[in-house]
Amino acid sequence: MGILTLFTSIITITLRAGTSLIYSTIGEIYTERSGVLNLGVEGMMLSSAVVAFATAFYSGSVWLGLVAAVLMGMLLAAIHAFLTVTMRARQVVSGLSITLFGTGLSSFLGERLGPESNNFNLVGMVGPKFTPFDIPLLSQIPVAGAFFKQDILTYVLFLLVPASWYYLYRTRNGLNLRAVGENPQTADAMGINVARTRYIYTILGGALAGLGGAHLSLAYAPGWTENITGGRGWIVIALVIFAMWNPARAVLGAMLFGGINAVQFRLQAGGTSIPSAYLNMLPYLTTIVVLVAITWWETLSHRIGAPAALGQPYMREDK
Amino acid sequence: MKLILRKRESVSRRASLLVPLISFAVSLVFGAILLTVSGANPFATYGAMFVGAVGSGYGISEVLVKTIPLILTGLSVSLAFRMRFWNIGAEGQLTMGAVAAAGMALFWSKGLPGWTVLPLSILAGCIAGAIWAGVPAVLKAFLKVDETLTTLMLNYVAILYSEHLYYIAWRAEGYNSGTEAIAEVAWLSRFMGRAHTGLFFGLILAVALWAVFRFTRWGFELKIIGANPTAARYLGISIARNVVVTLLISGAISGLAGAIEVLGLSHRLQQGISVGYGYTAIIIAWMAQLNPLGVILVAFLMASLLVGGDQIQMKMRLPASVGVVLQGMLLIPMLAGSLFRDYTLELERPDDDVAHAETAEVA
Numbered sequence: 260m261g262i263l264t265l266f267t268s269i270i271t272i273t274l275r276a277g278t279s280l281i282y283s284t285i286g287e288i289y290t291e292r293s294g295v296l297n298l299g300v301e302g303m304m305l306s307s308a309v310v311a312f313a314t315a316f317y318s319g320s321v322w323l324g325l326v327a328a329v330l331m332g333m334l335l336a337a338i339h340a341f342l343t344v345t346m347r348a349r350q351v352v353s354g355l356s357i358t359l360f361g362t363g364l365s366s367f368l369g370e371r372l373g374p375e376s377n378n379f380n381l382v383g384m385v386g387p388k389f390t391p392f393d394i395p396l397l398s399q400i401p402v403a404g405a406f407f408k409q410d411i412l413t414y415v416l417f418l419l420v421p422a423s424w425y426y427l428y429r430t431r432n433g434l435n436l437r438a439v440g441e442n443p444q445t446a447d448a449m450g451i452n453v454a455r456t457r458y459i460y461t462i463l464g465g466a467l468a469g470l471g472g473a474h475l476s477l478a479y480a481p482g483w484t485e486n487i488t489g490g491r492g493w494i495v496i497a498l499v500i501f502a503m504w505n506p507a508r509a510v511l512g513a514m515l516f517g518g519i520n521a522v523q524f525r526l527q528a529g530g531t532s533i534p535s536a537y538l539n540m541l542p543y544l545t546t547i548v549v550l551v552a553i554t555w556w557e558t559l560s561h562r563i564g565a566p567a568a569l570g571q572p573y574m575r576e577d578k
Numbered sequence: 579m580k581l582i583l584r585k586r587e588s589v590s591r592r593a594s595l596l597v598p599l600i601s602f603a604v605s606l607v608f609g610a611i612l613l614t615v616s617g618a619n620p621f622a623t624y625g626a627m628f629v630g631a632v633g634s635g636y637g638i639s640e641v642l643v644k645t646i647p648l649i650l651t652g653l654s655v656s657l658a659f660r661m662r663f664w665n666i667g668a669e670g671q672l673t674m675g676a677v678a679a680a681g682m683a684l685f686w687s688k689g690l691p692g693w694t695v696l697p698l699s700i701l702a703g704c705i706a707g708a709i710w711a712g713v714p715a716v717l718k719a720f721l722k723v724d725e726t727l728t729t730l731m732l733n734y735v736a737i738l739y740s741e742h743l744y745y746i747a748w749r750a751e752g753y754n755s756g757t758e759a760i761a762e763v764a765w766l767s768r769f770m771g772r773a774h775t776g777l778f779f780g781l782i783l784a785v786a787l788w789a790v791f792r793f794t795r796w797g798f799e800l801k802i803i804g805a806n807p808t809a810a811r812y813l814g815i816s817i818a819r820n821v822v823v824t825l826l827i828s829g830a831i832s833g834l835a836g837a838i839e840v841l842g843l844s845h846r847l848q849q850g851i852s853v854g855y856g857y858t859a860i861i862i863a864w865m866a867q868l869n870p871l872g873v874i875l876v877a878f879l880m881a882s883l884l885v886g887g888d889q890i891q892m893k894m895r896l897p898a899s900v901g902v903v904l905q906g907m908l909l910i911p912m913l914a915g916s917l918f919r920d921y922t923l924e925l926e927r928p929d930d931d932v933a934h935a936e937t938a939e940v941a
Contacts, residue, residue, distance in 0.1 A: 298726060338910060347921075348913035351664050351726065355860055356909030362857075363899060363906035364612075370897030371616045378895070490734050497727050536742035543731040554723045 263401055269521045270405035275391075275479055277510075277517025278413045279304070279471040283495040284502065284509040285423050286467025290336075291499055292427065293460040294440040294568040297339050298354025300468050301492025302361020307331045307472030309365045309381070312483045313372040316386035321477050324387075328473035329466045335361055336465020340458045347572045358492065369483050381483040388481035389474075410478045412470065423506035436460060440566030443573040453573050468492070490543065497546045501553055503564030515549075516542055583921040590919050597915035598865050598876075604911040609904045618896055627901070630889025631882040637889070639771025643843065644855075644881035646773075647672065649780030650835035651859035652866065652873040653787055658711075658828040659863050660791070661803040663821055667714065667729030668832040669856025670736035671707040675836025677740050678706030680847035683760035683840070684748070695764040700837050707833015708826040710736060715825030719818035737852050744847045756848035766842035774842035779834060780874070787870040800824060832856065854902070858884075861905050865912060880905055 283300055290297045307328035315324030339357050342348040373381040394407040394414075427433040438446040439456045447453050475487050494516055502508035523538045531538075557563055610620035631637050651668040658665035682702035687695045714728035743757070750758040766774045791797035803810045803817055810817060839851055858880050866872030887901025 342910065342913045346914045346917045348916060352864060352909070353913050355664075355666065356906075356913060359857060359861060360903075360906035360910060363902035363904075367612070367897050367899040367903045368616075370899060379897075490731070493727060493730050497731075500724070534742055534746060536738045536746075540735050540738050543734040546731050547728050550727055551717060551721060551723050554721055558722065 266402050267405045271408055272521035272524055273514055273517035274409055274413055276520035277513040278416060279474040279479060280491060280495060280498060280513035280516055281416050281510060283468045283471035284498045284513060285506050286464035287495055287499045288504050288506055288509060289460045290464030291569055292436050292440045292504060292566055293457045294443060294566055295343060295457050295461050296350045296570045297461060297464060298351060299335060299339050299357025300495045301488055302358035303332045303335045303465055303468040304472035304488045304492045305365035306335060306361040307469035308476040308487050309368045309483055311473035312386060312476040313381060315477055316384055319387055321387050321389055324477055325473050328469040332465035332469025333462050336462045340461040344454050344457045350570050366485050369485055389478040412474050412478055420506055420510055440568055443568050494542060494546055497550055501549055519545060582924045584924060585921055593919035594867060597919055598912060601908055601911040601915055605904055605907040608907050623890055623896060626890045626893055627886025631886040636771060637885060639773045640885045641881045642773035642777060644884050645878050646776045646780055647835040647839055647855045648858060648862060648877035648881055649784060649874055651832050651855050652862035652877050653783055653870055654828045654831035655859040656863040656868045656873055658825060660800045660868050661824055663825060664726045665711060665729050665828055666726055666860060667711060667732050668859045669852055670733035671710045671829045671832035672836035672856050673736040673740050673852045674706040674710045675703035675833030676840045676847060676851045677743060679703035679837035679840045680757055683764045684757060692763040699764055699841055703833045703837025704830040708830040711825045711829025715822045719821040757846045759845045764841060765845060776838035776842040779838060784870040784874050858905055861909055864909055
């Protein structure tokens with residue numbers, strides 16, 4: 260009996276911890292499929308998390324918080340699209356600049372948007388949040404019932420993941436998107452507007468990263484703490500590689516990292532002798548190991564998952 | 579009407595100077611909007627930041643204190659960026675440098691003559707930084723593992739490790755955090771307030787790197803690899819070897835920054851070693867357009883923003899992160915402006931030969 264409860268609790272925490280990762284990973288998959296690498300995920304998630312919480316805190320509505328987060332994510336992503344598509348800046352540096360800006364902006368807003376009674380600080384404030392609720396009957400299933408004891412944002416993922424897979428691989432728009440990322444010259448010749456496609460999917464990626472950030476400050480760890488993401492935006496970049504740019508596989512990777520969080524949480528709650536610093540290193544060390552393994556495997560099997568034109572600006576008259 | 583973008587034969591010198599200046603102005607304007615929206619007076623804020631940073635001897639000495647690690651990490655990042663190796667791990671390399679320097683000064687140099695402790699601690703810091711950058715470099719050179727992610731992930735590992743040391747393993751008895759102070763014989767001397775001789779490491783290294791980039795074959799190789807890896811291969815330049823060697827040096831310079839923070843400033847390993855210099859370094863490197871002498875100037879400017887931020891926090895109860903936001907905003911206009919450095923804009927005429935030009939529709 261004890262072991263079943265343990266499994267149920269680990270799955271529950273895994274899903275909760277993985278939700279923000281899945282949103283942002285799927286967003287980045289859309290962006291990278293169009294040939295744009297956006298290293299700004301960390302900055303978009305941080306800024307979205309802070310505005311999501313601040314909006315919910317003042318309006319009392321988590322839904323308005325979500326809207327604010329999505330708009331913030333889209334705004335930062337639009338800057339990245341403008342810099343890389345229109346101004347032909349290097350995608351790596353532009354993405355870094357989004358993360359640096361977003362990180363600074365989030366800490367500024369966190370220290371400025373709070374109530375005057377708290378010295379304008381948002382840290383320590385309690386606001387509305389998304390709470391998990393049971394789905395009748397389904398949540399009664401042993402172990403697997405854990406999937407049905409989640410918050411609404413996690414339930415939405417049960418639709419978003421298959422829908423994204425279907426969109427990417429089974430629709431005309433998805434085909435066009437992949438064409439732009441694989442071979443923009445050909446896509447252009449087919450009559451697809453490369454620049455517009457890249458703008459649309461970079462901004463869509465920002466919107467989803469916004470939801471990922473919002474899930475952190477409105478559901479997973481309700482409230483605002485500086486650097487609430489703890490590098491999740493970077494783990495997302497690794498997860499996209501791990502998923503080989505396929506939304507369905509993104510779930511596996513996010514579950515792996517959510518699972519690490521769950522195990523960490525369990526060990527710390529159970530009072531282990533391993534210093535917590537070493538436990539907290541696990542997600543970052545795992546990212547490195549996973550990257551090395553997947554890169555090695557790709558080399559050995561001669562399979563490259565990355566869109567062929569990823570990271571390259573497209574210039575029409577350029578040969 | 580159509581605008582033609584024509585790639586310049588060489589980058590425009592005028593734009594190279596103007597673009598960072600205009601970017602700084604643009605960043606101030608956007609910062610002012612942000613301040614106004616959040617209910618603060620931008621003019622009073624900027625005024626207080628300026629006076630706080632460079633309006634007094636104390637301010638200037640504090641700016642120098644922050645300029646020191648920023649020059650070093652800025653150089654470290656510029657060196658790696660020269661060959662388009664995206665080392666965003668300067669923060670972790672700096673942290674490990676601080677850890678190793680403190681470890682050497684406190685524990686590993688026991689029984690050695692006092693005068694050896696300072697150079698050995700500096701050396702230990704450099705080696706630790708080099709190892710921390712060397713791992714991603716080897717993974718990149720031989721397995722093609724993406725370096726942005728590996729260098730960044732190692733930042734978190736380094737910071738957690740240093741926290742473990744100063745909160746638990748190396749904590750001085752009777753304190754909540756922080757190690758024992760290192761022996762005074764290993765301190766770098768101070769010349770103005772808290773500003774210490776670590777500054778000269780940065781200045782000398784900047785000039786040395788400038789000379790290396792300009793006059794040596796290695797500097798030339800880095801430039802070619804950065805500009806055109808395929809051409810580099812045809813010229814018989816080993817990319818793998820260059821990646822590893824360059825990153826060992828890049829990491830060592832960031833490690834040196836960490837060692838100097840311990841030996842010149844904090845005199846112990848404690849909280850506040852890793853405060854984001856390694857990330858600011860990315861902004862510095864790009865603003866300086868990877869020129870080591872430019873790094874000195876930009877590092878001083880960035881340090882002024884940080885000290886100005888600290889000052890308004892004390893005097894106006896505004897967040898110190900105003901300085902960080904202004905820094906973060908710098909790269910955006912800078913990147914947009916690079917277009918004008920690398921391209922010329924021309925209006926299209928009907929009989930124009932556009933074979934080698936790229937067109938962009940401008941509405």
